[in-house]
Amino acid sequence: MTKHITVVGMQWGDEGKGKIVDWLCNKADVALRFQGGNNAGHTIVIDDTAYKLNLLPSSILRNDKLSIIGNGVALDASALMMEIENLKSVNIDVGPHNLLISENCPLILNLHKQKEELFENLREQQRIDTTNKGIGPCYEDKVGRRAIRLCDLQDHNTLREKVSILLQYHNTLRKGAGLQPLAQEEVINELENISQKILPYLQATWQILDKLKPDKRIIFEGAQGILLDIDHGTYPFVTSSNTIAPYAAVGSGIYCKDLHVLGVMKAYITRVGNGPFPTEQKNETGKLLFNIGKEVGTVSGRERRCGWFDAVLAKQAISLAKISSIALTKLDILDSFDVVKICTGYKFDNKIYDYLPALSSVQQRLEPVYEELPGWKKKTSDQSTLTGLPTNARKYIERIEELLEKRISLISTSPKRDNMIVTDSHFIN
Incomplete structure (x- = not known):
C-alpha cells in the first residue's frame, strides 16, 4: 500500500516546508493544507524564480497534481x-480542475482583522506579535459556533441570519472598545463580492479523499511549526491552530493508517515575533545567521531571531508529532562558521531540564547547555550526495541524528527545487 506523508515543521515555522512538499509531490497525487491560514509563507524556487505561497498548497506549481484546502484552514x-x-499572471494553471476547497472552511472577514489588531494593541504587557491576518479571531468564531463558512455562501437567505448572529458578538466587543458598530449590509456586501469567484472551488473534500484509489498518495501539508501549536507550543506565544501531525486527520476529514510523518527543521533555529527562545544569539553569531540565511519573514516581512540548533526542542517535537524521519534544511548557512553548537539541555535554578517546561516564567530564564563541534568552512550548497559534503558537515548531521534518535532522510542543499540529498527513500518509493 502507498504510504501517505504528513509534513510538519519541527521548530517555530519557516523551516522550508514549502520546498519539501513541492519536491515530494513529484511522487504524489494530492497535497492538502490542513490548518492555518494566509499567515503561512511557503517559498519554492524553480529555475531561479521564487514563488511565495500563503494559502495554496505547495503542490499547486505542479499542474498534474490535485491541491486541496482542508476544513481545518481559516480561509481569507x-x-x-x-x-x-x-x-x-505568470502562466501557472489554477482552477477548480486542480484546486478544491472544503465546504466547511471558516471564512476570515475584515472584522476579524480589525478585532485582532484591536486586541493586539491592548496587550501592552504581553504582545503576541501576530501577523494581523485575522486568523485567531476567525478560529474563535469557529469554536464559538458563529463563524461564516464557505458553504454558507450558497444560501443567501440563511446567510443574513448568520451574519446577524456574528455581528451580535462583534458589535458588543466594538461597543466596549469605543468603536462604531458594523452594519449588516457591509458584511453581506463583503461576502457577496467574493462568493461567485470562490464558490466554483467548493467541494465536500472529505468525500473526494475517501474515494481515492489505494495507489494514490496524499501529502498533508502543515503550516507554522510544532513549537507554535496552540496546545503544545510556547503558549501564549503561539498560533491559533494545532500544528502537530495528528491534526492532519481532523483538518482534512480523512484518517490514514499507513502514514509517514516527515518533520522539517533548519540546521539552526529561528523565530519571528515574541516568545521564549533559549538558544537565541543576540550577538555577531545571530547577525551572521540572519544575514547569510536572509532571515526575513515571507508573510510579515519581519526579521527572524536566530540561534543555534536546539536538540531539546527537536526531541520534544518528535514526541509530540510522532515524527518518522527528518528533512534538514539550510545546512549551507553554517558553511562559514569555525564552530557550530548544539543545545543538549537547559539549566535553571540548579536543575537540568531535558524538555521545555510549560511555565512561561521558567521558559524565559532557561540557560542552554551546549555541545561544540568543529565547523567545515567548505561549501555544502548544490551537493547531491552525502559523501559530497565536507567531513565535519557529515559529523554534524550524524550527531544530530544520534541526539534525536531519528534518521535525517532528506537534506536540502539550497532553495532550488531539485537540490536535495536523499539518504533514505523508502517512504517515497
Whole structure:
C-alpha cells in the first residue's frame, strides 16, 4: 500500500516546508493544507524564480497534481483569489480542475482583522506579535459556533441570519472598545463580492479523499511549526491552530493508517515575533545567521531571531508529532562558521531540564547547555550526495541524528527545487 506523508515543521515555522512538499509531490497525487491560514509563507524556487505561497498548497506549481484546502484552514477568500490571480499572471494553471476547497472552511472577514489588531494593541504587557491576518479571531468564531463558512455562501437567505448572529458578538466587543458598530449590509456586501469567484472551488473534500484509489498518495501539508501549536507550543506565544501531525486527520476529514510523518527543521533555529527562545544569539553569531540565511519573514516581512540548533526542542517535537524521519534544511548557512553548537539541555535554578517546561516564567530564564563541534568552512550548497559534503558537515548531521534518535532522510542543499540529498527513500518509493 502507498504510504501517505504528513509534513510538519519541527521548530517555530519557516523551516522550508514549502520546498519539501513541492519536491515530494513529484511522487504524489494530492497535497492538502490542513490548518492555518494566509499567515503561512511557503517559498519554492524553480529555475531561479521564487514563488511565495500563503494559502495554496505547495503542490499547486505542479499542474498534474490535485491541491486541496482542508476544513481545518481559516480561509481569507479575497487573499486566496489574489494569490490565484498572481500565479495565473505568470502562466501557472489554477482552477477548480486542480484546486478544491472544503465546504466547511471558516471564512476570515475584515472584522476579524480589525478585532485582532484591536486586541493586539491592548496587550501592552504581553504582545503576541501576530501577523494581523485575522486568523485567531476567525478560529474563535469557529469554536464559538458563529463563524461564516464557505458553504454558507450558497444560501443567501440563511446567510443574513448568520451574519446577524456574528455581528451580535462583534458589535458588543466594538461597543466596549469605543468603536462604531458594523452594519449588516457591509458584511453581506463583503461576502457577496467574493462568493461567485470562490464558490466554483467548493467541494465536500472529505468525500473526494475517501474515494481515492489505494495507489494514490496524499501529502498533508502543515503550516507554522510544532513549537507554535496552540496546545503544545510556547503558549501564549503561539498560533491559533494545532500544528502537530495528528491534526492532519481532523483538518482534512480523512484518517490514514499507513502514514509517514516527515518533520522539517533548519540546521539552526529561528523565530519571528515574541516568545521564549533559549538558544537565541543576540550577538555577531545571530547577525551572521540572519544575514547569510536572509532571515526575513515571507508573510510579515519581519526579521527572524536566530540561534543555534536546539536538540531539546527537536526531541520534544518528535514526541509530540510522532515524527518518522527528518528533512534538514539550510545546512549551507553554517558553511562559514569555525564552530557550530548544539543545545543538549537547559539549566535553571540548579536543575537540568531535558524538555521545555510549560511555565512561561521558567521558559524565559532557561540557560542552554551546549555541545561544540568543529565547523567545515567548505561549501555544502548544490551537493547531491552525502559523501559530497565536507567531513565535519557529515559529523554534524550524524550527531544530530544520534541526539534525536531519528534518521535525517532528506537534506536540502539550497532553495532550488531539485537540490536535495536523499539518504533514505523508502517512504517515497
